[in-house]
Structures are given as C-alpha cells and as structure tokens.
Amino acid sequence: MAVDIEVVPIDKPDDVNVIIGQSHFIKTVEDLHEALVGVGGGLRFGVAFNEASGARLVRRTGNDDALVELAIAAASAIGAGHCFVIMLRDGFPVNVLNQVKAVPEVCSIFCATANPVQLLVAVTDAGRGVVGVIDGEPPVGVENDQDVSERRELLRAIGYKL
Numbered sequence: 099m100a101v102d103i104e105v106v107p108i109d110k111p112d113d114v115n116v117i118i119g120q121s122h123f124i125k126t127v128e129d130l131h132e133a134l135v136g137v138g139g140g141l142r143f144g145v146a147f148n149e150a151s152g153a154r155l156v157r158r159t160g161n162d163d164a165l166v167e168l169a170i171a172a173a174s175a176i177g178a179g180h181c182f183v184i185m186l187r188d189g190f191p192v193n194v195l196n197q198v199k200a201v202p203e204v205c206s207i208f209c210a211t212a213n214p215v216q217l218l219v220a221v222t223d224a225g226r227g228v229v230g231v232i233d234g235e236p237p238v239g240v241e242n243d244q245d246v247s248e249r250r251e252l253l254r255a256i257g258y259k260l
Contacts, residue, residue, distance in 0.1 A: 102221045103229070107214075108172050108183075114165070115191050116172070117184040117210045118217065120228065121203040123151060124180060127157040129206075133197040134184070135161070141189035144169040150179025150225075162187065176217055178226040192258070209233050236253075 110116055134143045144165030147157040147247040156173050160166040162206035165185040174206040184198070198204060200254035209215055220229045240250070253259040 099222055099246070104219045104221055105218045106175050106177075106219050106227075106233075107219065108175075110168055111183060111210070113187065114168065114214045115186040115189075115210070116215060117191050117195070117207065118172075118215075118228070118231070119182055119198070119207040120178075120180050120205045121147070121176075121182055121201070122180055123203045124152075125159065126201065126203040127159050129161040129201045130182065130184065130198065133201050134194055136246070137189065137194050137197060139189065141194070142187040143189075145182065146170045146173035147181060147182040148173050148177065154179075160185075176226070176228065178219060178228050181228060189245055199238055210220045218255060 108116055119203035125143050127145055130145050134141060142162040142165060144160035144162055144167065145158065146169035149155050149157055156170055158166050158170050160169065165187060167259070168185045169183045173181060186194070195207070195210055199207060208217065208228050209231045211233050216232040217228050221226070248260070
C-alpha cells in the first residue's frame, strides 16, 4: 500500500492560537465546547471536528463565528478523521489545555501554538491521518544569562510564575 505525505499549512491570523488533536466520538464537539466555556473569562473560540464514519461531516461549534469558520477551514484542509481543531482568541492554550485533555474522547494533542504551523498528513487508500507537526521556526542560538533573566521576568509579569 502506498503512502503519500502532504504538508497542510494552518491558515490563521497571528493573534489566534490553535490546538489540534485527535479524539474518537461525535460527542467530542459538544464536550470541547463545554470545557472551553468552563474556563470562563472572555475566551473566544471556534471548534471543528472531522467525523470519521456515518455522515462524515465537519462538526462545529464556538462562541465566535470568525473563529468557527477558521476552525472549519483548518479541519477541512487536514481532512483526517477524528481530528479536531480549536481556534482561540483572548486566551492561550496554557489556560485551557488541561481541560481539553480531560475531555474523555480526546486521545492526543498534536500541537498548541500561536506560531505558524503545518501538519504532515499521511494519505493512503483508507484515508488521511496526522503524522507530525511543524510548529514555528528552528532555534538560532542558546539563551545567555540576560535571556534567562528576561524570560523569568516576562513569566512573572504576565502572571504565570510567582
């Protein structure tokens, strides 16, 4: 059996974070919605889920129409069954990742990022599946003492460390 690998870029604005993962049941779309709403605050999101059997629709939900459309476009481009895409604004993956991973249907998370991202999608006669992620750009060096200090200050200034 032949396997082709496609590079699927995820089209999103720079101010949007994306979480891409795999789950196993149509209930995923509603459970992800509930998990994201449960975070509270002003989180805006769109969710799309590729159904892998039955009607094989892209299921969708969210509280921001533009983000729902971005999630649908990304899930459609990926085209892999049981893949889900969450697009986020006014919040970060670190704020919701544990809640997303706690959804019983979620099998794995491929990425959670604001960076430019590409998925490597394997294509066979049986369908499509995510086999890898290209997230951001490669490093250009190793942090020095000043970089360490700036990193620590930033994390404390934005409230992620005490």
